[in-house]
Amino acid sequence: MTTTPTRLSKSARREQLLDAALTLVRDSGADGLSLPTLAEAAGVSRPIVYDHFGTRPGLLLALYRRLDERHRAVTTQALSTAEPSAAGIARVISAAYFACATDMPEFNAVSAALKGDPEMEAIQHDMYASYTDLMATALAPYSSLTADALRLHCVGALGAAEAIAAELNRERASTDDAITALTGLIMGRLDTA
The missing domain is CATH 1.10.357 (Tetracycline Repressor; domain 2)
Structure with missing residues (x-):
């Protein structure tokens, strides 16, 4: 039996993205963090990341x-x-x-x-x-x-x-x-x- 992944609420998705971003910063430093690298690390599409943070400074501020x-x-x-x-x-x-x-x-x-x-x-x-x-x-x-x-x-x-x-x-x-x-x-x- 296959289960379909549940869709996260916007706030839960934001938390998931911030968790992934913190891991990236911890592992590679802030220079390695970009919206595309975050999308890849979190396993989501780029538009989802851009929708939450808009820009790299927006992500860093969050x-x-x-x-x-x-x-x-x-x-x-x-x-x-x-x-x-x-x-x-x-x-x-x-x-x-x-x-x-x-x-x-x-x-x-x-x-x-x-x-x-x-x-x-x-x-x-x-x-x-x-x-x-x-x-x-x-x-x-x-x-x-x-x-x-x-x-x-x-x-x-x-x-x-x-x-x-x-x-x-x-x-x-x-x-x-x-x-x-x-x-x-x-x-x-x-x-x-």
């Missing part, structure tokens, strides 16, 4: 958003189980950040492939601001800084996190050392209440 959503979900989940203290929150934020940096190397590849794209810059700015707000909200109950000062502190910590993640990905630091360093930086000027 991948970037998906990776950011995963990063935010991991951090939010980790925060829900964090020890309710400044140090506990800072450590969980640090651990979640570096877990994503090492577990999702595609993030950097996709980001690099989109350098100079004006839409990408706007999206990165929005995502960065959103992640900063997530951090500041989690740390606010444990800080005597004003909301603006705490947010600026989080901006600085995220900048440091990016630099530390680069060292981690170059294998110039261990995960434990990276977590300890970022936790210390977050705590450094938190002015805990």
Whole structure:
């Protein structure tokens, strides 16, 4: 008995295509990702891929958003189980950040492939601001800084996190050392209440 393949809904097909695209980026880097290579890897026709993403930058932007959503979900989940203290929150934020940096190397590849794209810059700015707000909200109950000062502190910590993640990905630091360093930086000027 032969079964006919079921047709995926548009959203399920998009998820399947993004999964295949992430695999391609993981295996071959972002340079090897194009709409035709994605169609081939996913076993679909080119028009299906073009219908979902339109252009290569459209595909890369969709991948970037998906990776950011995963990063935010991991951090939010980790925060829900964090020890309710400044140090506990800072450590969980640090651990979640570096877990994503090492577990999702595609993030950097996709980001690099989109350098100079004006839409990408706007999206990165929005995502960065959103992640900063997530951090500041989690740390606010444990800080005597004003909301603006705490947010600026989080901006600085995220900048440091990016630099530390680069060292981690170059294998110039261990995960434990990276977590300890970022936790210390977050705590450094938190002015805990």
